[in-house]
Every structure is written in structure tokens, then in C-alpha cells.
Amino acid sequence: MTEQPKIRIRALTKSFGPNRVLRGLDLDVPKGGSVVVIGGSGTGKSVLLKCILGLLEPDAGSIRIDGEEVVGARGKKLTAYRAKIGMLFQGAALFDSLPVWENVAFGLMATNSISRPEARDKAIETLQKVGLASATADLYPAELSGGMKKRAGLARAICTSPEIIFFDEPTTGLDPIMSDVINELIRNSVSDLGATALSITHDMGSVRKIADRVAMLYEGRIIWEGPVATMEQSGDPHVEQFINGKAEGPIRLGG
Amino acid sequence: MINPVQVVGSAVIAVSQAAGRILIFAGGAIGNGLVGPFYWRQLGRQLVEMGYQSLPVVGLTAIFTGMVLALQSHTGFARFQAESAIPTIVVLSVVRELGPVLAGLMVAGRVGAAMAAELGTMRVTEQIDALATLSTDPMRYLVFPRLVAGLIALPLLVVVANIIGVMGGYLVSVFKLGFGPIEYLNRTFEFLELMDVVSGLVKAAVFGFIIALMGCYHGYNSEGGAQGVGTATTRAVVSASILILTANYFVTEAFFDR
Ligand SMILES: Nc1ncnc2c1ncn2[C@@H]1O[C@H](COP(=O)(O)OP(=O)(O)OP(=O)(O)O)[C@@H](O)[C@H]1O
Ligand SMILES: [Mg+2]
Numbered sequence: 001m002t003e004q005p006k007i008r009i010r011a012l013t014k015s016f017g018p019n020r021v022l023r024g025l026d027l028d029v030p031k032g033g034s035v036v037v038i039g040g041s042g043t044g045k046s047v048l049l050k051c052i053l054g055l056l057e058p059d060a061g062s063i064r065i066d067g068e069e070v071v072g073a074r075g076k077k078l079t080a081y082r083a084k085i086g087m088l089f090q091g092a093a094l095f096d097s098l099p100v101w102e103n104v105a106f107g108l109m110a111t112n113s114i115s116r117p118e119a120r121d122k123a124i125e126t127l128q129k130v131g132l133a134s135a136t137a138d139l140y141p142a143e144l145s146g147g148m149k150k151r152a153g154l155a156r157a158i159c160t161s162p163e164i165i166f167f168d169e170p171t172t173g174l175d176p177i178m179s180d181v182i183n184e185l186i187r188n189s190v191s192d193l194g195a196t197a198l199s200i201t202h203d204m205g206s207v208r209k210i211a212d213r214v215a216m217l218y219e220g221r222i223i224w225e226g227p228v229a230t231m232e233q234s235g236d237p238h239v240e241q242f243i244n245g246k247a248e249g250p251i252r253l254g255g
Numbered sequence: 256m257i258n259p260v261q262v263v264g265s266a267v268i269a270v271s272q273a274a275g276r277i278l279i280f281a282g283g284a285i286g287n288g289l290v291g292p293f294y295w296r297q298l299g300r301q302l303v304e305m306g307y308q309s310l311p312v313v314g315l316t317a318i319f320t321g322m323v324l325a326l327q328s329h330t331g332f333a334r335f336q337a338e339s340a341i342p343t344i345v346v347l348s349v350v351r352e353l354g355p356v357l358a359g360l361m362v363a364g365r366v367g368a369a370m371a372a373e374l375g376t377m378r379v380t381e382q383i384d385a386l387a388t389l390s391t392d393p394m395r396y397l398v399f400p401r402l403v404a405g406l407i408a409l410p411l412l413v414v415v416a417n418i419i420g421v422m423g424g425y426l427v428s429v430f431k432l433g434f435g436p437i438e439y440l441n442r443t444f445e446f447l448e449l450m451d452v453v454s455g456l457v458k459a460a461v462f463g464f465i466i467a468l469m470g471c472y473h474g475y476n477s478e479g480g481a482q483g484v485g486t487a488t489t490r491a492v493v494s495a496s497i498l499i500l501t502a503n504y505f506v507t508e509a510f511f512d513r
Contacts, residue, residue, distance in 0.1 A: 055384045079390060087388045093381040097300075097373075107389040156389075 004067050006031040006164060006196040007052065012061035013220075014047055021047050023220030025061070029164075034190045034197040036207050036228075038242060039217035040251060045200040046090055048217070049166045052198075053085060054078055065164070083111060086162035090169050090200075092153035094141035100127070100152050101137035107160040126155040131181050147174045154182065158189060165189060167199040171206050183209040204243055207231075216242060218251070280472050281402075287392055288399025297396065301404030305366045305463070306411055312365055313358045317416040320353050321345060321423025329432050338432070342442035345424035350447070350455045354416040355409075356503055359462035362409065363495040367470040370401060371491035374474025375484035383475070398475065401467045409463025410456045417455065454510040461506055462499045469495040 007029040014022040021044035029035045037045050050056040052063055054073060063071050070081050086107070094103050102109075104126055105119035114122075124134045130151040141149060150173055157165055167186060171179040183206050189195045190210075201207060207214060208228060215225040216239050224236045231243060241249030328344045374397060377383050386393045421443060428434040470491045477487035 050384070053384075053388055055387060079392075082388055083390050085388065087385070089381050089385055091380060093385040095382055095385070096376070106391070110390040156385075 003031060005029055005064075006033075006066065007198065008062075008064040008067075009048075009052070010062045012048070012051060012063065013059045014044070014051055014056060015059055020220060022051070022058070022061075025217070025221055027215055027222050027225070029196055029198050030213075031196055032190065032194050034186070034199070034210055034212045035215060036199045036201060036211035036213075037215050037217055037222075038201065038207060040242070041202075043217050044220060045217055046168055049087065049168055049198070049200070053082060053087060053166070083160075084162055085164045085166060086157035086160060087166045088150075088153050088157040088168055088170055090172075092141075092149040094144075094149055094152055094156070096141050099138050099140055100132075100144070103141065103152060104137075104155045104159050106156060111160065123155070123159065126159045127152070129158075129185060130155045131178060147178060150174060151178070151182070154185070158185075161193060162195065164196045164198070167197065167201075169200055169202065171201060171203050179203070179206065180209070186210045204245075207243075277468065277472050280398075280475070281468055284394045284398040284402060284471070287394045288402070290395070292395070294396055294400050297400035298404055301401050302408055304369070305362065305404050305467075306408035309358075309362050309365055309408075309412055310415065312361050313412050313416050314419050316357050316361050317349070317354065317420040318423040320357060321349055321420035321425075322427045324348055324353070324420075325424040325427040325432065329428075339442065341428055341432070341434070342424070342439050343446045345428075346421050346443045346447055347451060349420035349424070350417050350451050352455075352503075352507075354413050354420055355455050355458040355462060356499065358409065358412050358416045358459065359466065359499045359503075360496055362412065362463070363466045363469075363499060364492055367466045367491045367495045368488045370467065370470030371474035371477070371487045372484055374471055375477035375487040378475060378477050379480055379484060393475075398471045401471050402464060405463035405465075405467030406460050407463070409459040409466070413455060413459035417452070450510065454506070457510070458503060458506050461502050465498045465502060466495045469498065 005028040007027075009025060009027045012022050012025040013020075025048065027035070027037075037048065039045055047056060051058045052065075052070075054070065058071055061071065062069060065081055065084065068081070073081060094100070095106070098106070101120050101123040104123035108114055108122060109116070109119050120137070124137050127134065127137060132148060132151055132155070136144065136148065136152070141152070144152060150170070154167070154170060157167070165186075170182050170186060174182060186197060186199065187210055190197050197210070199210060211228040213226065214228050214231050215222045216236070217223075218238050224234050224239045226234065231239065234240065237250050241251050324345045325341055328341050329338060332338050332340055332344075374383075377397070383393045383397070386396060425436075425439055425443075428439050429436050473487040473491040473494070474484075477483045
């Protein structure tokens with residue numbers, strides 16, 4: 001008898017008009033594990049995360065978090081399960097009207113009765129973890145470079161120490177050294193804080209660093225899922241083509 | 256072949272659908288907003304943007320409107336020796352009608368557009384989604400404070416516009432048309448009733464709510480990148496302006512004869 005997965009997704013479907021993005025997706029994310037979803041651009045990886053968060057309503061299927069069905073959750077139930085999840089958006093999605101520290105401490109100030117100076121200290125501490133100097137705390141998002149925004153977004157996602165963290169392309173746009181810092185950070189969030197991570201990345205280096213398990217999304221389904229160590233010997237031609245970055249193979253772009 | 260009945264019919268359906276969606280949106284924002292928590296900081300920021308920063312625009316509009324009213328009524332009333340009615344005409348027109356309507360239209364252009372652009376950008380850059388993931392209801396945090404700010408800011412602006420508008424009429428009448436200063440002011444307040452001022456302020460509150468609602472609705476529901484935000488901005492201004500002029504008639508009718 002295995003432990004109940006932290007996130008359990010069954011037969012998830014989501015279409016936008018005629019565009020069938022998810023077509024019966026099954027995926028388990030074990031508690032305290034780190035699963036990375038790989039797949040081509042536009043295959044629905046971000047849509048998957050938004051469905052779990054209830055930002056998009058799936059057409060059909062089931063998503064259970066800690067055994068509880070969350071599809072169609074409303075009101076208090078929705079707020080309660082969302083509070084368990086921290087999310088790094090692909091485009092960072094920082095609030096332009098607030099300085100960086102208020103962005104980072106936003107979730108903290110929304111849920112806890114914490115004073116502003118305390119929240120600010122906590123924000124600066126979290127910014128340092130993602131390699132941003134405390135001087136960035138008082139800048140506005142428009143004054144940051146793309147990579148700095150990404151890291152500020154990451155700080156915001158982890159600031160409340162959520163049980164589950166979603167990372168949508170955490171290392172895109174970062175230099176190799178900073179990528180490694182971020183990979184390390186994600187790894188530590190899982191091993192030290194006991195968080196459950198579900199990440200999306202195109203960067204095979206990151207996959208090898210942060211994943212316990214890898215799942216490949218193709219044509220709306222997970223076509224292969226397994227421990228990262230067995231990824232090279234998956235025997236699946238789609239996975240092989242993807243991880244080796246070959247133009248030749250069963251995956252055709254724009255077709 | 257264009258069938259006119261079909262054109263009118265589908266337009267009517269489209270307008271009613273939009274009205275329904277807007278009512279649901281407003282209901283959701285107010286219903287969620289009243290539950291709390293209330294975001295005072297957001298309200299403060301909106302009051303500054305909608306009210307304080309609109310003062311120059313509204314003030315300029317008001318002073319020239321008051322000035323032109325004095326001139327025009329002079330040209331008209333001099334023909335039957337009724338110049339003494341000018342102060343009353345100026346104050347009643349400004350307080351009951353032109354103050355609220357012109358301030359409403361100017362603020363719709365200035366603030367309604369900015370609101371739609373801000374919320375639209377937040378929508379397309381996923382900031383609204385991000386709010387939801389940070390235990391904050393976007394309706395409660397973004398929309399409700401703006402609606403409340405509209406209700407409060409416009410009446411305050413209109414009080415200022417009324418004073419400046421009457422002053423515009425005074426300046427032209429005293430320095431150009433030969434009125435005595437005391438005489439002009441006495442005549443201004445002689446026939447002014449409380450209800451005139453109140454009806455104008457009620458109008459202002461209604462217009463403020465309309466401006467904020469249109470700005471929020473179109474911004475919140477915008478899609479499709481920068482172009483979508485542009486469309487939302489235009490729609491916010493156009494729909495707010497039309498609704499202001501429409502609502503103006505109905506509020507006037509409700510106060511008529513009182
Ligand atoms: N709100 C939406 N409305 C309509 N279509 C959408 C919406 N969001 C996503 N899509 C469509 O869903 C598909 C998957 O989008 P998604 O953003 O999940 O891709 P992705 O796998 O994250 O790609 P990438 O790696 O480039 O980020 C795309 O075809 C996109 O056009
Ligand atoms: Mg994506």
C-alpha cells in the first residue's frame with residue numbers, strides 16, 4: 001500500500017474552442033517529491049498548472065490534493081487549498097504597482113497578521129535566498145531585469161513556505177550560474193522544507209538537478225513518466241527525441 | 256442582403272447580454288467586497304488618482320464653462336432686458352447639470368481609461384491570476400475599492416467644480432459685463448436651493464460609480480495582449496460616456512420639480 005499522492009490528477013481534459021489542449025491527462029505527484037513536466041512549447045504545461053490552481057476550469061476530470069477533490073471548488077474551500085500552493089508564473093507576474101518587497105511579502109501580509117516591518121524583513125531574507133541584494137527590495141518591478149523579475153517571482157512563491165510549489169520555467173532567462181543557484185534552491189525547498197514541487201522546464205540540465213521523477217506531456221497526455229535516472233532508457237522515441245533535442249523523430253513542430 | 260430587423264434584433268440582444276454580464280460583475284464585486292477584508296490602502300490610492308489628480312482637468316473645464324455661460328446668457332437675455340437673471344442661470348446650470356456631466360465626462364476620459372489599461376495589463380500579464388494564488392480575491396482587492404472611490408471622489412470633485420464654475424461666471428460678469436460684485440453674489444444665492452446642489456451631487460456619485468465600473472469591467476475581462484488592452488480602454492471610455500449621458504436624464508427626471 002503506497003502513501004496517498006499529494007496531487008492526483010485523473011482524465012483531465014481542457015479545450016479552448018477547437019484547440020484540445022489536455023486530452024485525458026493522468027499524473028501523480030508524491031508527497032515531498034519533485035516532479036518535472038517536460039514537453040514542447042504550447043503542449044499545455046502552463047494550462048495544467050492553472051487547472052490545478054483553479055485559475056482555469058477543466059472541462060472534465062479529477063484533481064485531488066491530499067485526497068480532496070478540488071475541481072469546481074468555490075469560496076472558502078478554494079481559498080484554503082490555494083493557500084497551500086505557491087506559484088512562480090512563467091512571466092513572473094509581479095505586481096507593477098508595488099515595490100519588490102511588498103510583492104514578495106504579499107501572501108504573508110494577506111494571510112497572517114504580521115506587521116509591515118516584520119513582513120519587510122522576511123521579504124528581504126527571502127530575496128537573499130534567491131540571490132537578490134536587499135537593495136532590490138525598494139525597487140519597482142519595472143526597474144528589474146528579466147532574470148531578476150524571475151527571481152523576485154520565485155521569492156514570492158516560496159515566501160509563505162507553502163506545502164506545494166509550482167515552478168513554471170524557473171530558469172528560463174537566467175545565466176548558467178544563477179540557474180544553478182535556483183535549481184539548488186528548488187532542490188532545498190523539497191529536501192529541507194519538505195515541500196512538494198511540480199516544475200516545468202525545457203532545460204534538461206535543470207531536469208537532472210531538480211527532478212525525482214519526470215513526466216513527458218505530448219498531445220494532451222503524459223506519454224511517459226518515471227524516475228529521472230531511467231529517463232535516458234525510457235525506450236520512448238518521443239522522450240528520446242526531446243531530451244536529446246533532435247529535429248528528427250516522431251515529434252513534429254507546427255504540424 | 257442586410258435585413259434591418261435582424262440587425263436591430265441582434266444589436267438589442269448584444270446590448271442586453273452585455274448589460275447582464277456587467278450587472279453580474281458589479282454584483283460579484285459588491286457582494287465579495289462587503290464581506291471584507293477591506294483594502295484601505297487601495298481605496299486611498301484610488302481616491303488620490305481619481306479625485307486629487309483630476310482637479311486640474313476638472314477645474315479648467317469648470318472655469319471656462321462658467322465663463323462661457325455668462326457670456327452666452329448675456330447675449331441672449333440682453334435682448335429682452337433680463338440680464339439680471341444671469342447669475343441665477345449660471346449657478347443653476349453649473350450646479351444641476353454642467354458641473355456633474357462635464358466632470359463625469361472628463362474623469363471618464365482620464366480615469367476610466369487608466370483603470371481599464373491598468374487592470375487590462377494586470378489581466379494579460381497574469382497579475383490577476385497571481386493575486387488569486389496569494390490568498391487575495393481580485394474582485395475584493397482591485398474592483399471594490401475602485402467602485403467605492405468612484406462613489407466618493409466624483410461628488411467631491413463636483414463640489415470644487417461648482418465653486419470654480421460659479422467663479423468663472425462671476426469673473427466675466429463683473430469684469431466684462433459690468434455687474435457689481437456684491438449684487439452678482441447676492442443674485443447667485445437668491446434662488447439657489449439645497450435640492451439643486453443635492454441633485455448634482457447624486458448625479459456625480461452615480462457617474463463616479465459608472466466610470467469605475469466600466470473601467471474595471473472592461474479591463475478585468477480584457478484578453479489578447481496589448482491590442483486587447485487598447486480595445487478595453489476605448490470601450491471603457493465610450494461606454495462610460497454613453498451611460499453617463501443616459502443616467503443623467505433619468506436622475507434629472509427623478510429630481511424634476513422638486
Ligand atoms: N487563456 C487561454 N485562452 C485560449 N487558449 C489558451 C489559453 N491559455 C492557453 N491556451 C492555449 O493552450 C495551449 C497550451 O498553452 P500553454 O501556455 O499551456 O503552453 P505551454 O506548454 O506552457 O508552452 P510553453 O512551454 O511555450 O510555455 C496553447 O495552444 C495556447 O494557445
Ligand atoms: Mg508555459
